[in-house]
Amino acid sequence: MTTTGEVILRVEGLSKSFPGRGRGHDVLAVDGVEFELAAGGSLGIVGESGSGKTTTARMLIGLERPTTGRILIEGVDHTTPARTARQWRERGRRIQIVFQDPYTSLDRHQTIGSCLSEAVSVHVRGRAGEVSDRVEELAALVGLDDRQLRAVPRALSGGQRQRVAIARALAAEPRILILDEAVSALDVSIQAQILNLLADIRERTGISYLFISHDLAVIRQITDDTLVMRHGRVVEHGPTPRVLDEPQHAYTRLLRSSVPRPGWTPESALAALSGADPTEDDA
Ligand SMILES: Nc1ncnc2c1ncn2[C@@H]1O[C@H](COP(=O)(O)OP(=O)(O)OP(=O)(O)O)[C@@H](O)[C@H]1O
Numbered sequence: 001m002t003t004t005g006e007v008i009l010r011v012e013g014l015s016k017s018f019p020g021r022g023r024g025h026d027v028l029a030v031d032g033v034e035f036e037l038a039a040g041g042s043l044g045i046v047g048e049s050g051s052g053k054t055t056t057a058r059m060l061i062g063l064e065r066p067t068t069g070r071i072l073i074e075g076v077d078h079t080t081p082a083r084t085a086r087q088w089r090e091r092g093r094r095i096q097i098v099f100q101d102p103y104t105s106l107d108r109h110q111t112i113g114s115c116l117s118e119a120v121s122v123h124v125r126g127r128a129g130e131v132s133d134r135v136e137e138l139a140a141l142v143g144l145d146d147r148q149l150r151a152v153p154r155a156l157s158g159g160q161r162q163r164v165a166i167a168r169a170l171a172a173e174p175r176i177l178i179l180d181e182a183v184s185a186l187d188v189s190i191q192a193q194i195l196n197l198l199a200d201i202r203e204r205t206g207i208s209y210l211f212i213s214h215d216l217a218v219i220r221q222i223t224d225d226t227l228v229m230r231h232g233r234v235v236e237h238g239p240t241p242r243v244l245d246e247p248q249h250a251y252t253r254l255l256r257s258s259v260p261r262p263g264w265t266p267e268s269a270l271a272a273l274s275g276a277d278p279t280e281d282d283a
Pocket residue numbers: 018019027028029047048049050051052053054055056
């Protein structure tokens with residue numbers, strides 16, 4: 001995928017701390033994160049559970065207010081969550097998110113077609129015909145047929161529901177789509193279909209992806225660049241093949257060696273760490 005060189009998202013010194021429970025210390029979930037996402041690019045964020053990936057995503061989408069730092073989308077400051085419906089819509093036209101399990105966010109009584117019409121209507125203020133044309137376009141883009149548009153969520157498979165979630169996010173024609181463990185719950189073959197679909201959509205629309213995953217094989221397939229987070233900080237950042245094949249940081253080597261591959265043994269994972277201290281915080 002070629003990019004234009006335009007930076008669509010710039011994150012500067014982003015931090016988020018949550019108050020500790022009772023008399024506990026505050027939790028510094030995200031600590032000084034900085035990165036850029038190129039228009040049409042795809043950036044992966046990897047890291048173990050609790051490393052701050054989702055909190056970063058929630059700040060970008062405006063569900064969480066950063067403690068410090070700045071979020072610039074298309075050069076516009078989006079550090080503070082939207083306050084009005086208009087601001088929310090405007091932000092939605094720039095950035096959308098797809099989570100791991102869309103089932104919980106879909107109305108179980110609403111047909112898929114009506115759910116997509118609703119999402120389109122927020123952004124297309126035109127004739128009813130325009131809305132239904134756009135719903136058809138979106139359904140075609142993600143591979144949903146008429147029967148599925150007439151169905152309610154429980155009648156669909158996990159992969160089909162994830163197509164619905166992607167179509168709903170694309171209704172706003174955002175420049176950036178965040179995918180937070182969006183294929184993690186799917187069978188490998190369905191996962192491959194969704195990844196191909198996402199690659200195809202990026203090719204056709206020039207959308208940019210921020211792809212959060214703990215699965216390095218998925219990251220390799222769908223991203224150009226990868227950043228590795230640990231304890232809220234970025235410990236490594238670079239082109240995906242370099243980060244995955246020649247990791248500079250001991251923690252990235254640890255993540256890599258935790259992925260069972262042909263010939264993998266617990267001993268080989270430990271050997272990968274020999275001479276390296278995964279507790280170091282900077283490469
Ligand atoms: N609302 C909150 N209040 C208090 N602590 C929080 C809150 N949200 C997240 N945290 C803490 O912030 C840290 C980072 O969590 P986050 O969910 O961002 O990590 P993650 O890398 O996305 O993990 P996972 O892969 O398990 O989703 C964790 O220690 C978590 O417990």
